[in-house]
Amino acid sequence: MKLELRGVTKRFGDFTANDQIDLTVEPGEIHALLGENGAGKSTLMNIIYGLYSPNEGQILLDGEPVEFHGPGDAVAAGIGMVHQHFMLIPVFSVTESVMLGYEPTKAAGLVDFAEARRRVEEISARFGFDVDPEAMIEDLPVGAQQRVEIIKALSRDARVLILDEPTAVLTPQETDELISIMRQLKASGTSILFITHKLREVRAIADTISVIRRGKVVGETTPESTETELASLMVGREVSLTTQKEPASPGETALSVSGLTVVSPNGKALLDDVSLEIARGEILCIAGVDGNGQTELTEAILGIREAAAGTITLDGTDLGPKNVKQRLNSGIGFVPEDRSTDGVIAGFSITENFVLDQYDQPPYSNGVVMRQEVMRARAEEQTARFDVRLGTVDDAISTLSGGNQQKVVLARELSRDNRLLVASQPTRGVDVGSIEFIHRTLIEERERGTPCLIVSTELDEVLNLADRVAVMYRGRIIGTVPGDTDRDVLGLMMAGVPAEEARVQAAAHHTVLGEADVEAEEQA
Amino acid sequence: MSEQPTAPDTAAVQAEPLEQAEARLQPIRWKFPITYAVLGLLSLLVFTLLIPAGAATQFRVSTASDFITFDAINVPSFGTALSLSILQLALAGWAVYAAVHRIRLGVWHPVLFGTLFVLAFLVYAGAGRGAFIPMVTLLSGALMLSVPLIFGAMCGLVGERSGIINIAIEGQLLAGAFLAAVAASFFTSAYVGLLAAPFAGAAVGGLLVWFAVKYHVNQIIVGVVLNVLVIGLTSFFYSTVLTQNAELWNARQQLPRLSVPGLSQIPIIGPVLFNHTILVYLMYVIVAALSILVFRSRWGLRMRAVGEHPKAADTVGINVARTRVINTVLAGAIAGLGGAYFTVGQGLAFGQEMSAGQGFIALAAMILGRWNPKGALFAALLFGFSTSLGQTLSTIGTPVPSEMLLMLPYVITIFAVAGFVGRVRPPAAEGIPYIK
Numbered sequence: 001m002k003l004e005l006r007g008v009t010k011r012f013g014d015f016t017a018n019d020q021i022d023l024t025v026e027p028g029e030i031h032a033l034l035g036e037n038g039a040g041k042s043t044l045m046n047i048i049y050g051l052y053s054p055n056e057g058q059i060l061l062d063g064e065p066v067e068f069h070g071p072g073d074a075v076a077a078g079i080g081m082v083h084q085h086f087m088l089i090p091v092f093s094v095t096e097s098v099m100l101g102y103e104p105t106k107a108a109g110l111v112d113f114a115e116a117r118r119r120v121e122e123i124s125a126r127f128g129f130d131v132d133p134e135a136m137i138e139d140l141p142v143g144a145q146q147r148v149e150i151i152k153a154l155s156r157d158a159r160v161l162i163l164d165e166p167t168a169v170l171t172p173q174e175t176d177e178l179i180s181i182m183r184q185l186k187a188s189g190t191s192i193l194f195i196t197h198k199l200r201e202v203r204a205i206a207d208t209i210s211v212i213r214r215g216k217v218v219g220e221t222t223p224e225s226t227e228t229e230l231a232s233l234m235v236g237r238e239v240s241l242t243t244q245k246e247p248a249s250p251g252e253t254a255l256s257v258s259g260l261t262v263v264s265p266n267g268k269a270l271l272d273d274v275s276l277e278i279a280r281g282e283i284l285c286i287a288g289v290d291g292n293g294q295t296e297l298t299e300a301i302l303g304i305r306e307a308a309a310g311t312i313t314l315d316g317t318d319l320g321p322k323n324v325k326q327r328l329n330s331g332i333g334f335v336p337e338d339r340s341t342d343g344v345i346a347g348f349s350i351t352e353n354f355v356l357d358q359y360d361q362p363p364y365s366n367g368v369v370m371r372q373e374v375m376r377a378r379a380e381e382q383t384a385r386f387d388v389r390l391g392t393v394d395d396a397i398s399t400l401s402g403g404n405q406q407k408v409v410l411a412r413e414l415s416r417d418n419r420l421l422v423a424s425q426p427t428r429g430v431d432v433g434s435i436e437f438i439h440r441t442l443i444e445e446r447e448r449g450t451p452c453l454i455v456s457t458e459l460d461e462v463l464n465l466a467d468r469v470a471v472m473y474r475g476r477i478i479g480t481v482p483g484d485t486d487r488d489v490l491g492l493m494m495a496g497v498p499a500e501e502a503r504v505q506a507a508a509h510h511t512v513l514g515e516a517d518v519e520a521e522e523q524a
Numbered sequence: 525m526s527e528q529p530t531a532p533d534t535a536a537v538q539a540e541p542l543e544q545a546e547a548r549l550q551p552i553r554w555k556f557p558i559t560y561a562v563l564g565l566l567s568l569l570v571f572t573l574l575i576p577a578g579a580a581t582q583f584r585v586s587t588a589s590d591f592i593t594f595d596a597i598n599v600p601s602f603g604t605a606l607s608l609s610i611l612q613l614a615l616a617g618w619a620v621y622a623a624v625h626r627i628r629l630g631v632w633h634p635v636l637f638g639t640l641f642v643l644a645f646l647v648y649a650g651a652g653r654g655a656f657i658p659m660v661t662l663l664s665g666a667l668m669l670s671v672p673l674i675f676g677a678m679c680g681l682v683g684e685r686s687g688i689i690n691i692a693i694e695g696q697l698l699a700g701a702f703l704a705a706v707a708a709s710f711f712t713s714a715y716v717g718l719l720a721a722p723f724a725g726a727a728v729g730g731l732l733v734w735f736a737v738k739y740h741v742n743q744i745i746v747g748v749v750l751n752v753l754v755i756g757l758t759s760f761f762y763s764t765v766l767t768q769n770a771e772l773w774n775a776r777q778q779l780p781r782l783s784v785p786g787l788s789q790i791p792i793i794g795p796v797l798f799n800h801t802i803l804v805y806l807m808y809v810i811v812a813a814l815s816i817l818v819f820r821s822r823w824g825l826r827m828r829a830v831g832e833h834p835k836a837a838d839t840v841g842i843n844v845a846r847t848r849v850i851n852t853v854l855a856g857a858i859a860g861l862g863g864a865y866f867t868v869g870q871g872l873a874f875g876q877e878m879s880a881g882q883g884f885i886a887l888a889a890m891i892l893g894r895w896n897p898k899g900a901l902f903a904a905l906l907f908g909f910s911t912s913l914g915q916t917l918s919t920i921g922t923p924v925p926s927e928m929l930l931m932l933p934y935v936i937t938i939f940a941v942a943g944f945v946g947r948v949r950p951p952a953a954e955g956i957p958y959i960k
Contacts, residue, residue, distance in 0.1 A: 051839070051960070072841025087836035089829055090952070100829050101840030103822045110821050152840075 008057035032206035080153025172491030250279035260310035285466035331419030560616035579652030601651035670908030675862020676886025691747025694883025695754035700863020705874035725860020740957035778871025831951035
């Protein structure tokens with residue numbers, strides 16, 4: 001089915017999220033919509049899916065204008081969508097999830113489970129999915145949940161499938177499976193609109209690429225464009241995608257974690273016997289799919305989460321008996337995973353947020369009195385250094401964009417004498433232009449001799465920053481490998497395959513993204 | 525690293541290491557074995573050893589009006605209590621064994637233990653008193669006292685499963701009781717009262733969901749305010765209109781007792797379960813219907829979807845607001861019907877605040893029953909039974925102050941709500957307004 005958008009505009013108050021968008025997806029085409037966070041991709045998808053109605057413009061299916069009053073209309077017209085955050089109910093079975101809203105029924109409104117199950121099995125068989133119709137959603141790995149979402153869309157005869165950031169949570173191998181599913185769908189005539197901010201995937205998968213920036217389509221191109229061309233189109237200026245760094249010259253061991261175990265209230269091991277060491281002047285990246293114990297590891301080091309067993313030693317001192325404040329004062333810089341809830345206080349000014357964990361330390365305090373002018377001066381100086389776009393430092397931090405808030409948090413944590421830096425997802429939600437800057441700053445911190453523990457689920461980031469990579473899987477460190485390890489090996493380790501075996505498997509079978517890496521290296 | 529999984533990259537094999545990790549670290553749960561052991565010892569040391577020598581306990585298992593009547597059962601108190609206590613300790617021992625070997629005990633275990641414990645207590649309470657322990661009265665009283673709790677719990681369940689927290693069950697019961705009494709009195713027919721009661725509950729539910737869905741007001745606050753509103757309104761009308769002309773507005777009407785032919789003649793079970801007013805039979809139907817419909821019907825599936833993840837429901841074309849409104853109003857009607865029990869169900873005139881906190885106990889029964897109709901039914905019956913026990917024993921005179929027994933439902937509630945019965949998982953989106 002052919003999907004066309006003509007002059008679609010969506011405004012929220014004064015803010016124009018989508019400005020005169022024109023877009024055509026041909027039947028059986030994989031069309032990528034590339035843009036940064038906040039460029040207006042998701043708004044556009046929600047318009048196509050009937051969740052928002054546009055202020056201007058129209059949507060055409062096979063040349064016929066259509067109007068959607070809700071997702072039900074869009075689905076009836078043959079549009080299916082897989083949201084970035086899956087629209088699945090954790091306590092439902094696969095069958096229940098797929099039939100919801102379109103239940104086959106018997107007498108008295110009772111659901112015909114056998115019929116629903118048969119539909120799931122039929123679609124699974126058609127595309128070779130390995131999904132148990134009786135499994136609970138919450139027990140499935142994310143890759144399988146995504147397949148359930150795709151089954152759900154296909155069970156409603158979707159002929160245009162929208163995939164919103166489908167690879168954000170997948171390992172390279174799972175991405176590979178998704179790519180083959182997408183190609184199968186394409187072969188059967190389904191049009192696919194694929195939303196992403198990842199340049200490498202776009203080039204590997206798409207037939208046509210539309211780039212969206214600040215709510216406008218700024219160009220349509222083909223996968224033959226280079227990544228640098230795509231990036232500058234997406235950002236609007238030249239950006240460098242890889243950060244140059246010298247090889248690390250590690251000093252003596254600074255942080256040493258041994259046998260660390262964290263148990264959840266219902267008895268599950270969130271961290272299971274984790275041991276690692278970081279030397280001064282070294283970046284250790286923790287790679288892994290979200291939710292495999294990375295958050296618990298960083299929180300246990302800071303002391304927010306109690307360890308059931310194990311020791312954490314920093315520069316020869318046992319951190320065990322110290323509370324969070326003592327740990328911060330002994331020189332731990334901490335960038336939390338979710339800055340909006342854990343990193344800043346929305347109603348506080350930028351200055352206040354800047355001294356959030358050091359307000360009672362010199363030079364910001366003088367006994368009982370906080371020294372406002374010093375705080376302000378330091379905040380101004382550091383926000384300027386980190387290129388935070390702001391009005392004045394007295395504004396509430398909630399007036400800043402997500403990326404700029406993250407820069408304030410980083411400026412706070414990096415403007416002090418750190419004995420250790422722990423940073424989770426340092427560039428999540430940050431625009432492409434700032435990623436480069438943040439990566440450079442983190443490497444500068446390493447050059448100053450600070451041991452850095454960086455948690456990231458983005459393999460690009462891990463490959464860019466790491467001197468060594470520890471891969472976490474289900475609360476354990478599956479292996480620690482050098483920073484220049486192949487993407488496919490890391491991907492397999494993220495799925496629980498030990499390093500040695502991962503190397504063998506990766507050598508035998510390269511993923512699409514892994515091949516793209518090799519290609520990019522050859523070009524460079 | 526101790527055990528590294530050697531799994532290839534398929535989802536099925538990946539699932540294994542997680543279960544290993546769980547099994548290895550699952551701590552032994554001593555909570556239940558210890559509770560059983562303490563209660564078993566209590567039964568042995570107090571209920572058994574304090575029995576006067578040679579005393580006997582008499583149980584009466586039928587009433588004079590029953591189709592088949594039995595003689596009272598006379599048992600030697602000491603020997604019976606001793607054997608019941610030993611059985612309890614054996615069950616406690618089995619619980620210890622199961623805990624150490626991490627075997628999951630079925631629901632039969634606590635039920636059996638509880639029954640033995642209660643029987644031992646009854647043997648002790650009736651020992652050497654010369655008075656009969658009226659089992660049929662005790663059990664049918666338990667059922668009667670559970671009626672408003674069960675209706676209330678079903679109301680809470682339907683509301684919360686669709687995402688609306690309903691603290692106003694108390695107000696809905698009271699409104700139902702009020703309207704049932706007034707309508708029954710005015711039309712001099714208890715059945716008219718029964719028909720009117722659901723409308724009162726539904727009206728309260730409608731107000732709750734209107735504020736919750738349309739204005740996103742905190743549902744707990746609205747619920748509390750509605751309770752106060754209903755108490756205020758009913759008390760106002762009671763002290764003005766109803767007392768001025770009680771003959772017209774607040775005369776007693778009672779639903780007739782309908783024996784189910786055949787079934788009501790079964791010994792013990794018959795008089796306990798099948799010799800009631802239509803209200804009780806309606807309750808059976810509602811509980812049975814809900815326990816099927818919530819999990820196996822389109823209505824139930826959509827209701828649960830809206831209560832768990834409204835956005836997901838919205839993306840498949842389910843109208844979240846409408847689902848919540850319909851279900852909360854429907855739930856209110858169920859509670860209103862339950863409220864009729866206080867007046868026409870018992871043949872009483874309306875009295876101020878006569879629901880007396882039963883709505884809150886119903887809420888607790890729903891939580892204890894884990895938002896499941898069957899679970900809520902059993903929890904409500906448990907609460908009803910402990911109240912009935914307190915009442916029965918205070919009439920025959922026991923060594924335990926009846927106030928202690930009357931306190932029992934509240935103690936159980938606190939333990940239940942504090943999570944003693946395990947992790948309870950409420951619907952994920954309850955209490956959260958859905959804003960697109």
